[in-house]
Amino acid sequence: MRTQPLKVALLGCGVVGSEVARIMTTHATDLAQRIGAPVELAGVAVRRPGRVREGIDPALLTTDAEGLVKRGDIDVVVEVIGGIEPARSLILAAMENGASVVSANKALLAEDGATLHAAAAKHGVDLYYEASVAGAIPLLRPLRESLAGDKVNRVLGIVNGTTNFILDRMDSTGAGFAEALDEATQLGYAEADPTADIEGFDAAAKAAILAGLAFHTRVTAADVYREGITEVTAADVASARTMDCVVKLLAICERGADGTSVSARVHPAMIPRSHPLASVREAYNAVFVESEAAGSLMFYGPGAGGAPTASAVLGDLVAVCRNKLSETTGPGESAYANLSVRPVGEAVTRYHLNLDVADKPGVLASVATVFAKHDVSIDTVRQQGRDGDATLVIVTHSATDAALSATVAELRGLEIVRDIAGIMRVETQG
Numbered sequence: 001m002r003t004q005p006l007k008v009a010l011l012g013c014g015v016v017g018s019e020v021a022r023i024m025t026t027h028a029t030d031l032a033q034r035i036g037a038p039v040e041l042a043g044v045a046v047r048r049p050g051r052v053r054e055g056i057d058p059a060l061l062t063t064d065a066e067g068l069v070k071r072g073d074i075d076v077v078v079e080v081i082g083g084i085e086p087a088r089s090l091i092l093a094a095m096e097n098g099a100s101v102v103s104a105n106k107a108l109l110a111e112d113g114a115t116l117h118a119a120a121a122k123h124g125v126d127l128y129y130e131a132s133v134a135g136a137i138p139l140l141r142p143l144r145e146s147l148a149g150d151k152v153n154r155v156l157g158i159v160n161g162t163t164n165f166i167l168d169r170m171d172s173t174g175a176g177f178a179e180a181l182d183e184a185t186q187l188g189y190a191e192a193d194p195t196a197d198i199e200g201f202d203a204a205a206k207a208a209i210l211a212g213l214a215f216h217t218r219v220t221a222a223d224v225y226r227e228g229i230t231e232v233t234a235a236d237v238a239s240a241r242t243m244d245c246v247v248k249l250l251a252i253c254e255r256g257a258d259g260t261s262v263s264a265r266v267h268p269a270m271i272p273r274s275h276p277l278a279s280v281r282e283a284y285n286a287v288f289v290e291s292e293a294a295g296s297l298m299f300y301g302p303g304a305g306g307a308p309t310a311s312a313v314l315g316d317l318v319a320v321c322r323n324k325l326s327e328t329t330g331p332g333e334s335a336y337a338n339l340s341v342r343p344v345g346e347a348v349t350r351y352h353l354n355l356d357v358a359d360k361p362g363v364l365a366s367v368a369t370v371f372a373k374h375d376v377s378i379d380t381v382r383q384q385g386r387d388g389d390a391t392l393v394i395v396t397h398s399a400t401d402a403a404l405s406a407t408v409a410e411l412r413g414l415e416i417v418r419d420i421a422g423i424m425r426v427e428t429q430g
């Protein structure tokens, strides 16, 4: 074994960074054996150097992240500060300096992964980011390596721990949205700005990364259709319960039947309680990968939190250190397929909606006529009457977003329709 240590610069020492530092210290001997050389924490960039950080030598702390990544002795930079800047500039500077990079930063990878990959290739270094999607779950490496000989057609799953935690709490304990979000934040699941979680930006970034790797094409966060969970009400969750369904925030990436396009979308959806994703509780994530030869694969595990995320970071750290020692690099970007991204209007799903209507003869026929006019076929209708008004709970067969939107717009114009609520996609396919 080589005695000269590989030197690691850690950028950020928050929820994830502190766990990375802890595991690097407590498992130092095992890590050295697995890599073939010791790994040494050579510097830690922080914002508040005065803060006591258990297990970290205060002499390693610096507020000069740029100076740290440009140091001549750094072999690997672990970026866990998050956000676009200064993370991007620091990663690019590190690569220019010959360091490989491990990052958990999905926001950055999904916005400008191409630039980072190009820099890694140019400077002959690695860029690994397993922690950026679905926390601890090994998912990117299986897509990048294990499935490199297969053809992936669909990736579907729950990729945000915070929103799954909130929806699970609302369903199982009747907790309010704000209370559940607070708890998720305390547990270290939420992003520094939890808007990224609840508005679906975090899941959309992950969907972009997944689609890019699965379909060998470039997909950015801006290409992903996105709806968060802020509009999901206790009434929606209750309505789902009466249909023996749960509400989940899903990420769905699909290869188009035309062979030249892909689509990626993130939105809440009702799924039957019998669906395997319905049993994904708290901050766990689960992702199905459907491929031509392998069939359907399911990846499941902790999707957020300091220690689980650090596990994925450490796995990458070991891989890039091994590559450094053998003077090689792992697989780079694979975007040769150059597929176009289809708009969400063409996505086909079933829909649930609640219509508050006047309870009088002919209403059902008028409503059904509008659905038929837009070629949206109704699967089930349940009527709940109350004081001259009635609520029609309608579930459609598969329809495009565009057809459903046109139906809803026309229904809103009908005098007999007082309100339309609970519009949500229904996913039944595992």
Ligand SMILES: NC(=O)C1=CN([C@@H]2O[C@H](COP(=O)(O)OP(=O)(O)OC[C@H]3O[C@@H](n4cnc5c(N)ncnc54)[C@H](O)[C@@H]3O)[C@@H](O)[C@H]2O)C=CC1
Binding pocket: 011, 012, 013, 014, 015, 016, 017, 045, 046, 047, 048, 063, 065, 079, 080, 081, 082, 083, 086, 104, 105, 106, 107, 131, 132, 133, 135, 188, 189, 190, 191, 192, 303, 304, 305, 306, 309
């Ligand atoms: N918390 C989680 O469960 C997961 C987080 N991630 C990602 O990991 C990254 C880090 O997340 P957390 O540790 O949860 O966030 P955090 O907010 O707890 O930690 C980030 C740390 O970086 C520090 N920082 C920010 N800018 C800095 C700068 N210029 N120089 C030095 N330090 C700076 C902050 O002060 C903070 O302590 C993010 O990209 C996040 O999306 C990925 C998977 C799961």
Ligand SMILES: N[C@@H](CC=O)C(=O)O
Binding pocket: 132, 133, 134, 135, 159, 160, 161, 162, 163, 189, 190, 191, 197, 202, 303, 304, 305
């Ligand atoms: N905020 C994210 C953290 C992991 O990626 C989440 O809740 O999933």
Ligand code: NA
Binding pocket: 130, 131, 132, 133, 134, 135, 136, 137, 138, 139, 140, 312
């Ligand atoms: Na992962």
